[in-house]
Amino acid sequence: MRAETATPTDEFTQRLSATRRGARLARRLAVHRLDDWGIPYGSELSDSAALIVAELAANAVTHGRVPGRDFELRLLLTGATLRIEVSDTRCVRAPTAPATPPPADADAGRGLLVVNALATAWGATDRSVGKTVWAELLGSV
Template identity: 50%
Template sequence: MTSQLPSPIGASQASCPSDDLSRIFEMRFTSTPRGARLARQLAANRLDAWGVPYGTGPHEEIALVLGELTANAVRHGHAPSRDFRLLLHVSAPAGTVRVEVTDTRTERTPPEPDMLCAPGSEDTGGRGLLLVAALATRWGWHLRPGGSGKTVWAECVFATPT
């Protein structure tokens, strides 16, 4: 008799019909620096498997955007005993990657995209969303419907491999 083990750490993956090369990766992570690091590593691996290879400009840019959003969820969205959720959606035909990170804190929201301003030269933080804005095609945030928290998202366009 054999038994089948569940997928690791509650990962879910859905893919659309075979004629649409969209891919979805969704997982919850502990709201800790270790959780943010694991989210970045697993998503980077998934991007590579889905045709955005390691070592390419698009992969590095998307991984940086994803890393900033997960780090912000830990730093600004942390609530004790609450996880953050990562959703990665790759649409190969459109050449678009959408990264969504949802945390459980409503009272700490990012500025609107058109209201970002550079921190002072002596400030040690405050540059993450500027990096996201520079690398992503577009980004934004919204309150989580039906519960506490918010989702910060970013979309990056990449050239589909030929």
């Protein structure tokens, strides 16, 4: 009898400064890494991942920032599932998508609606310091 092999998993983890520059870099690093893994720039999966990383990283540096502490981006590719995780160090309640969209003239409040629309699943988990907000996407490599 032959032993079954597990689906190969690619993983990328990077700590970044909790600044707007760090959030922009997270998005760029994510699409670059996905391209290395065979998910080309401009593909639907790459573009969706870029939007989700941009939103979660922006939230980490805006709402989850603790002075002097970084945030972390983690990408996991297992089969057809891409998992995006952004961890920050602020110990506050986990985010939830708003029940209704903000007013049309509001400057903020749509980001998690975008994540909710693009991700197959998403949520947040506590960690010893802070929280991790994650999103999963299904695609083909």
